[in-house]
Amino acid sequence: MAQHQVGDYEILEALGQGAAGIAYRARQVHTDEPVALKLLVDQVANDQAMQQRFVREASVAEKLDHPGIVRFRECGVHDGQLFIAMELVDSGSLDDVLAEGGALPWREACEVAAQACDALAHAHDRGVVHRDLKPANLFLTSDGQVKIGDFGLARDADRHRLTLDGQTVGTCRYMAPEQVRGDDQLTGAVDMYAIGCLLHMMTTNDCPFTGETVVEVFEHHLFTPAPALSCRCPNCPPALDKLVARLLAKEAADRPGATEARDTLQSIIEGREVAPLAVASEASRDEPIIEPNLTERLKANAKPAKPTVSTARLAAAAAVVAAIALVALLASRG
Structure with a gap:
């Protein structure tokens, strides 16, 4: 996309693209706040039906005000191009x-x-x-x-x-x-x-x-x-x-x-039927416990576990290496 500003929004980078729209990370110039800016892709930008649907999406979002719904900021037109500015959510999906x-x-x-x-x-x-x-x-x-x-x-x-x-x-x-x-x-x-x-x-x-x-x-x-x-x-x-x-x-x-x-x-x-979460040990009960929030726990679950090698496997590997070294030594003497 050639343009770097749409209305009061400076486009910084692309976030993702769907069949009809593309979302950008942007900055609202007069407030310096980060936003998500959604535009119609070029292939449908002039399609009247898609324009109507785009505006209706904005009208639906505008009437919703809840912390669990991505917040609507504004819908507008810049150089004949429709855009929707939304709250930027920062930790993925x-x-x-x-x-x-x-x-x-x-x-x-x-x-x-x-x-x-x-x-x-x-x-x-x-x-x-x-x-x-x-x-x-x-x-x-x-x-x-x-x-x-x-x-x-x-x-x-x-x-x-x-x-x-x-x-x-x-x-x-x-x-x-x-x-x-x-x-x-x-x-x-x-x-x-x-x-x-x-x-x-x-x-x-x-x-x-x-x-x-x-x-x-x-x-x-x-x-x-x-x-x-x-x-x-x-x-x-x-x-x-x-x-x-x-x-x-x-x-x-x-x-x-x-x-x-x-x-x-x-x-x-x-519920009481569910096994309780682990309780802090006696030694740490006097210290404040900071529980990770939901996003932190979800991200921790997504991290791949570090591969571990058992002691038995290490011993077996060492034995193989020693055997190879002994064979090489005997061969050199022969």
């Missing part, structure tokens, strides 16, 4: 964590989902359904906050739909059955189904339904009973197993709402 470290401990998975549900409760109360929840759309801050972003497929009940009736939208592995069918009247229950898929993904490193093709995945969402989480994550609490089963119910009416799911997840985290 859940997708990054899962790609680097695989499955999470169930406690951390519950914390991620509980924060997401709290944000969804705010959105659903305002008539906004996200419709595309997935690890790549859950962002992490350095202080342990999970933030939902990318409302590009969101449906706002107070405005025109952002997609055509009967059109299937969303990422296939996290889509509720009614989304797969392209039902007209979608509710917040589609986001709760996605939360069930996310919990399964976070704790097992696999989605509940997979397949060789999108059609095969869709058929599983529609007709295959959801696998019990406990079969793939044996150490998960029974209450979590039960909650995920409810979240993955085929009928939208059978799924819990965002507030109920959040409260249930919180009770699971704090």
Whole structure:
């Protein structure tokens, strides 16, 4: 991209690109604050339908004000080009964590989902359904906050739909059955189904339904009973197993709402049936304990373990080296 400034924003570097938009790290000139700046890619920049969808995405984001949702700053036009300025979230996404470290401990998975549900409760109360929840759309801050972003497929009940009736939208592995069918009247229950898929993904490193093709995945969402989480994550609490089963119910009416799911997840985290976390030793109880926040624990889980070599293997290697040296010595004397 040739230009280095869009409106009051100085473009610093590219953050990522989707099918229709590209996000940049930028700096708001008059405040010197970092922001995320989203622009339409050149291929669709002049497409009227995409421009309308871009503006609607901004209008949806503008009505949401919650610490668990990426904050909207402004939408504008610069030299005929639309842009959206958003809060810059600084510690990557859940997708990054899962790609680097695989499955999470169930406690951390519950914390991620509980924060997401709290944000969804705010959105659903305002008539906004996200419709595309997935690890790549859950962002992490350095202080342990999970933030939902990318409302590009969101449906706002107070405005025109952002997609055509009967059109299937969303990422296939996290889509509720009614989304797969392209039902007209979608509710917040589609986001709760996605939360069930996310919990399964976070704790097992696999989605509940997979397949060789999108059609095969869709058929599983529609007709295959959801696998019990406990079969793939044996150490998960029974209450979590039960909650995920409810979240993955085929009928939208059978799924819990965002507030109920959040409260249930919180009770699971704090519940008496769950083994308590390790207690500090007697020697350290007088010292203040600084617990790592959620993002720090997720990042620690993603770090690959350092390879270790057992004492037995070291001894065996040493014996091999000694034998080779002895053979060489004897050969030289012969």
